[in-house]
Amino acid sequence: MQVPVSLSESAVGKRSRALLTQMRVRARHPGDFIFRGVTTLFVLIVLAIVLGIAWILLSDSWPTIQTFGLSFLTNNTFDPVHNVFGVAAAIYGTLLTSAIALVLATPVGIGAAIFLTDFCPRRIKAPLAFLIDSLAAIPSIVLGLWGFLAFAPWLQHTGEPWLQQHFGFLPFFQGPMHGYGILAASLILSLMILPLITAISREVMAVVPRGQREGLLALGATRWEVIRYAVLPFARVGITGGVILALGRALGETIAVTLVIGNETNAPSLHFFDTGYTLASVIANQFTEATPGSLFFSAIIEAGFILLILTLITNVLARVLVARLGRRSRVGGLIV
Amino acid sequence: MSVTDMSATNTNAVPVRNPFRPENQTLNLRRQVVNSAAVVISALFAVVGVVFLLYLIIYVYQQGSHFLTLQFFTQAPVAYGESGGGVQPAIVGSLVIVGLAALFGIPLGLFTGIYLAEFGRSWLASVVRFMVDTLTGIPTIIFGLFIWVLIVVPAHSFSALAGGMSLSIIMIPTVARATEEVLRLVPKELREASIALGATESRTIWSVVLPSAISGIITGVTLALARVAGETAPLLLTTLGSSFAFRSIFRPTAALPLQIFDYTLSPYDTQIHQAYAGSLILILLVILASFAVRWATGGFKPRD
Numbered sequence: 025m026q027v028p029v030s031l032s033e034s035a036v037g038k039r040s041r042a043l044l045t046q047m048r049v050r051a052r053h054p055g056d057f058i059f060r061g062v063t064t065l066f067v068l069i070v071l072a073i074v075l076g077i078a079w080i081l082l083s084d085s086w087p088t089i090q091t092f093g094l095s096f097l098t099n100n101t102f103d104p105v106h107n108v109f110g111v112a113a114a115i116y117g118t119l120l121t122s123a124i125a126l127v128l129a130t131p132v133g134i135g136a137a138i139f140l141t142d143f144c145p146r147r148i149k150a151p152l153a154f155l156i157d158s159l160a161a162i163p164s165i166v167l168g169l170w171g172f173l174a175f176a177p178w179l180q181h182t183g184e185p186w187l188q189q190h191f192g193f194l195p196f197f198q199g200p201m202h203g204y205g206i207l208a209a210s211l212i213l214s215l216m217i218l219p220l221i222t223a224i225s226r227e228v229m230a231v232v233p234r235g236q237r238e239g240l241l242a243l244g245a246t247r248w249e250v251i252r253y254a255v256l257p258f259a260r261v262g263i264t265g266g267v268i269l270a271l272g273r274a275l276g277e278t279i280a281v282t283l284v285i286g287n288e289t290n291a292p293s294l295h296f297f298d299t300g301y302t303l304a305s306v307i308a309n310q311f312t313e314a315t316p317g318s319l320f321f322s323a324i325i326e327a328g329f330i331l332l333i334l335t336l337i338t339n340v341l342a343r344v345l346v347a348r349l350g351r352r353s354r355v356g357g358l359i360v
Numbered sequence: 361m362s363v364t365d366m367s368a369t370n371t372n373a374v375p376v377r378n379p380f381r382p383e384n385q386t387l388n389l390r391r392q393v394v395n396s397a398a399v400v401i402s403a404l405f406a407v408v409g410v411v412f413l414l415y416l417i418i419y420v421y422q423q424g425s426h427f428l429t430l431q432f433f434t435q436a437p438v439a440y441g442e443s444g445g446g447v448q449p450a451i452v453g454s455l456v457i458v459g460l461a462a463l464f465g466i467p468l469g470l471f472t473g474i475y476l477a478e479f480g481r482s483w484l485a486s487v488v489r490f491m492v493d494t495l496t497g498i499p500t501i502i503f504g505l506f507i508w509v510l511i512v513v514p515a516h517s518f519s520a521l522a523g524g525m526s527l528s529i530i531m532i533p534t535v536a537r538a539t540e541e542v543l544r545l546v547p548k549e550l551r552e553a554s555i556a557l558g559a560t561e562s563r564t565i566w567s568v569v570l571p572s573a574i575s576g577i578i579t580g581v582t583l584a585l586a587r588v589a590g591e592t593a594p595l596l597l598t599t600l601g602s603s604f605a606f607r608s609i610f611r612p613t614a615a616l617p618l619q620i621f622d623y624t625l626s627p628y629d630t631q632i633h634q635a636y637a638g639s640l641i642l643i644l645l646v647i648l649a650s651f652a653v654r655w656a657t658g659g660f661k662p663r664d
Contacts (some may be wrong), residue, residue, distance in 0.1 A: 059562030060479065066471035067488050071531055074491040077498070077506045084509055135405030143399045144406070150660045154651070156409045161646040162416065163590025165617045166639040169624045170416060173632060218409050245397035271496070276499020278593035279617075284626065287592045304501050304593070311505075311597055328505040332498065339497030 067360070078332070085326030087319055097324060102289050102306065104313065108265035109323035111330065116292040117300035118331070121206055121281065122274035125213035126295070130267055132214075133221025140222070141229045142251055160219035171212045175201040176284050179211075184297055199295040202286060207296040209285040213277055218272035224266025224346070228259045265345030272338040278304040303331040339353060417643060424636030432637055437603050437619070438555065443630045447638055450619035452606045457599060457615055458589050460524025465531030465588075466581055473530065473577075475537025478565055480540075496533040501527045504594030511597055520606075520613035523599035527588040534587070538580020542573040579653045586649030590642045592617035614640065 088096055099110020108305060140153055180203025187197045232255045240254045241247075254261075287301025287309050289302045313319040438445030473602050476489055507526040512518055546569050554564040570577075596603075601618035602611070616638050623635035654660060 034624075045511065053560040056561045059565065063471045063475045063479065063559050066468055066485075067475045067484070070495075070536075071488060071491055073529060074495060076510070077502065080509050081502070132405045132408055136403040136409060139402035139406040143402055148544075150569055152406060152410065154660070155413055156406070158647050158650055159409050159413045161587065163592070163617060163639075163642050163646065164644060165592040165620050166416070166420065166588065168592075169620060169635055169639055170419065171469055172624050174419065188522050190559055215412055220504055222409065223407075246391050247390070248395040248398035251398070254390070272497050276501065278499065278501040279596075279621065284560060304499060307423075307501055307605055308593060308596055311508065325509065330526065334504050334523070335497055335502075336494065339494065341398075342497075347408055 040273035049248050061254045064230060081325055081329040081332055084236055085322055085329045087322040088326045100291055104320045107319050111327050113289045114301040114303045114306045118275055118302040121213055124210035126271055126276050128214040129221055133218050134225050135223045135224035138251055140226050142256055144245060156219050156222050158239045164280040171280055172283040179203045179208050195294045197298045199297050201297050204206045204284055204286040204298055209281045212280050212284060217274050221266055221272045222271060225263045227254050228262030232258045253308045261345050265271045265342045268342035272335045274337050275302055278308050281305055282308045303327045314345055326333055364434060381648050408465060420636050420639050424640045427637040429632045436605060440626055442627045447619050448616040449605045449620045450616045453614040454616040456606060457520050457523045458522060458585060461527035461531055462585060466535060466628050469532045470539055471533025472536040474539040479545035492536050498532055500591055501593040504597035508597040510634060518600035518612040520599055520609040522593045526553030526594035526598045530588050531584040535580050536585035541574030543569060569646055579656060581654050584650050585644045589645055590617055592621055622658060
C-alpha cells in the first residue's frame, strides 16, 4: 500500500495526474489511478514509436534532402563512389512492379471473393477461405527462395520465351530475357497480395444487406445479376479501399522482391524482362556498405523515408474508403 | 408434308404460356450462360490461390523434407559446400529474438488495446487508433531501418535485442486490435456486476474483463508471434545473422529466416536444400498457428 501512494506523489505521478485531469478523468482509488497511468504510459510509448519513426527517417535523410533536393527523385544514378545519389529507378521499379501486380491480382482476387460469398457451396466455404487466407501467411522469404531458385529460372527458359513468341509485338515483352527482373517481381507480388484483396472484398461484400440480394432474386435475377447489380455497386468503395491497401503492401515488400528483381539501376523502360530495383531492395542491398554519417547512409534513409510517405498515403486513403462502410473489419484485423 | 400440317394446326390453337417464362427466350438463355460463365470463372479464380499454395507447400516439402532430420535441429552449420550440419543456432536465435519481441510487443499491444477499449473516448484515443492503423500499413523494413538508425548504429553492433525490438513494433497493432476487439465483446453486465460488488475500475478490468477475454487475446498474440517469426527484412538490418552459436542478446545472432536468406544465395546443394527445410518449418509454423486460431474462434463452422 506504500508504493502506490509514494508513486502518485512523485514528479512523474504529478505529471501523469495533470495529464489525466486534462483528459477529465477522475480516478476514485489509487489502484485505478496507477492502472490508468500505466496504460496511458504504454499508449504514449506507442505514439512515441510512430512519431519517432517519422522523425528519425526525416532527420537522418536531411543531408541528402539538402544536397540533392528534388533531383533525388528524378536522378537515375545511385553512385556511392562519386557521392551522387538518386532513386528514380527504384521509385519507378517500385511503382511499376506494384502496378503490374495489382492489374493481375485485382480481377482474380475479386473473382475469388465473389465465388466465396455467393456461389460457393456452404460446406467448402470455410476451408476454401482458410486456404486462400493461408497464402497471405506464407513468409515472404519462402516465396523469395522459391522465386530465386525455381520461378525465375523457369521464367527465363520457358515463361519469357513463350511470352515473347506470342506477345512479342508488345513493347513489354521485348529485349533480353534474364528471368530475374520486373516481371518475376511483379508476378510474385501479385501472388502475395491476392489473398489480401480476396479477404477484404469478401468482408465488404458480406455486409451488403441481405434484403438487397433477396429483392433482386425475387425479381427473377440470376445469381450473377444479383452480384452485378446489387452487391458490386454497394461494395465498390470498400473493394477499392482493399485494393489500395494491397497496393501499400506491394510497395513495401522487401525480401521476395529483392531476391528476384535483379537489383540493377536501369533507366526506366517498359520492358518487363529488364532487371530493376525497388526502394525497399535498395535499403536491403546497400545498408551494410554505408558508413554512418556519410551521404550514402543518408541516401539509404531517404529511400526509406520516401517509401514511408508512399505507404502512408496509400494506407490513409484505403482506410478512409474502407471505413466509409462503418465497420471495423474482423478479417481485416487478422490479415491486414 | 405432315410437319407443315402440324405447325398449321398449332398456330390456330390458343397458345398456352407459362407465365413465369420470359417472353424472349434467347435473352433468357444468354442470361443463363452469363451466369454459368460467372460461376465457372470465379471458381477458377478462387482456385488459383489454393493451387499455388498447395504447389508451393508440396515443392518446398519435396526439396527440403529429406534434410529435416534430428541433426538439422541439433547441429551447427558446416562450411559452405560441405554436407551435413544443421541450423541449431538459427533456431535458438529465432526463439530468443521472438521471445524478446514478445517481451516488448505483448505489453505494448495489450495495454494499447485495453486503453482503446476501456478509455477510448478521448481525443488521445482517436489519435492512438489512427497511429495503430498506420503502424499496420508501414512496410516491415521501415521498422528495421528505424531500429538500425536508433540502436544498431549508435551501439556499433547488430544484436538480437535490436531484432526483437524491430519485431515487437510489428506485433503492436495486431495484439492491440485483437485485444480491443475482444474486450469490446465482454458483456456490460459483467462489468456492472463487478462494480456493484464494490470492485474498483482497475480491479474490474484486471480480474473480470481481461480473464473473460483471455482466449481472444491469446489468439491475437499467437497469430502475431507466428507472423513475426517468419519476418526477414527487419532482422536483416538489426540482427544481421551469424553462423555461431547464440552467445548474448547484444551480439549479432542467427535467425531462421536470415539463415534461409543466406542459403538461398549460396551455390551449394546442401545449403539450398537446408534452406527449403527451414522454409518448411516456417510454413508449418504459420499454417498451424492460423489453423489453431481459426479453429478456436469457430471460423470453420459454416455460417450464413
